[in-house]
Amino acid sequence: MLEVRNLVVRYGAIEAVRDVSLSVRPGMVTAVLGANSAGKSSLLKAISGLVPAASGSIRMDGEDLATLPPHRRARAGLAHVLEGRRLFHPLSVEENLRVAWDFSGKVRSFVAALTMAFDAFPVLGERRHSPARTLSGGQQQMLILSCSLIRGPRYLLLDEPSLGLAPIVVQQIFGFIGAVAREQGTAVLLSEQMASLALKVADYGYLLRRGQWVREGTAAELAGSDASELSAAYL
């Protein structure tokens, strides 16, 4: 289980995350909802170690992550898909997957890992020698997900995976994320602006507003809640 307790993230004088606590369980998709600047990205970056936590604790399976740099957290089983479809653009599809696999535990051979990725998204197999920058937005997001999953992470953080993608691609990707959580027992933490979209795939959700906890509940509770309260979080 991934447990965040009373987390505070500061950039200079600005508090991006204020006293947020949440837990992410294996086999479940947990959503963090909120408008732009609600602190969702900062929360995720603090978990993966890209930004320091000013106070509070982050524990993965009981182990405190505070002193671990990002690459050690990644090695411990954490994957983080950044906002904005970041990839190693000059490298080919296969090289991107290879770099991701190189520094994993290498539980399976690269060929086996590659086959798994290409089975999930056949289009990546067709484009395996193309530079990542030449892929379409949807294909890039598929490659990013494959790069994260090739390492067999136990925890997967996803920052706005729907951003800038066509609705049909978003459906495919969200379906894939849900399947990963259920079938591989991965604990998924999904940050999303589009609450209705996220609540379709999520089991549990937290609502943030200006870096602060507003409310939490099962997806059904949040989706069925007073519409005014949900929208208030976005204002």
Added chain:
Amino acid sequence: MDFALQLIFAGISVGAVYALIAVGLSLTFLVSRVINFGQGSLLMLTAMVMVALLGRGSAMLSAALGALGLAAILMVVVEWVAVRPVAAGQRTDTMGWVVSTLGIGILLQGFAAKFFGSQAVAFPSILFSSNDFVSLFGVRLSLQYLAVLALAVALVLLLELILRRTQWGRAVRAVAHDPELASLMAIPVRRTMLVCFVLSGLLAGVAGLLVAQIAGTVDPGFGFNLMVLGFVAAVVGGMGNTFGALAGGITLGVLEKLVGGYVSTAAEHGIAFAVLMAILAVRPQGLFGRSELLKA
């Protein structure tokens, strides 16, 4: 005609060394976004230290390895003192690194002048003697130049092969493109950077020994011009492009020798700056570079 061919051959040979200097510069630039202007002093120090070690009775090979080892260690120091503090937090846009890397270079040059004297000292012939020639198609080719050419090109190609084909090479290219993303892929970013600096130090050291071999003498000021020539070769070829560096270096070397042979040897080094200005004006990303490589 014979004269022209000999100039061109000498140009290709020294140009390959400029390429070696260029790939060393761009290797550290790729991962740190800092151009290490202290590299010239490392070139010079490697050659000076080798002469000093030989003077104390070391064997040729152990003196060379000792000098190269020192270059590698000094490069780690340069990274630690002059690059990391200013590059921290990706604040390379502040240009503080120009002063810090140039500063440590001048400091090292000062040390060299203090310990070894500011006079030029003779550099021994390691690879053949300067009088050994072979004849190829009627042109007399110096064996020394040939050996230097072969070594420099082999090292540049070897580095390219490592960057393309090995796990470490892929890590370097990943860190070069996006260090944050690389760290999320469990790549030890700091260690990767450090390895690049060590390797760059070794490349600079070898380049220093090769140039000293051709020149026959070394003095504390000898590295700076070479570093500038390597920098021009890198800019001409496109920063971070190995084959570009090779083409840029060789073009520069040939131009330089032709100008030196037909116009005046005093104009030799000036030509590099003319080329630099022309390239920056016409094609700032370099002949073979992609402009996107230098993302902000």
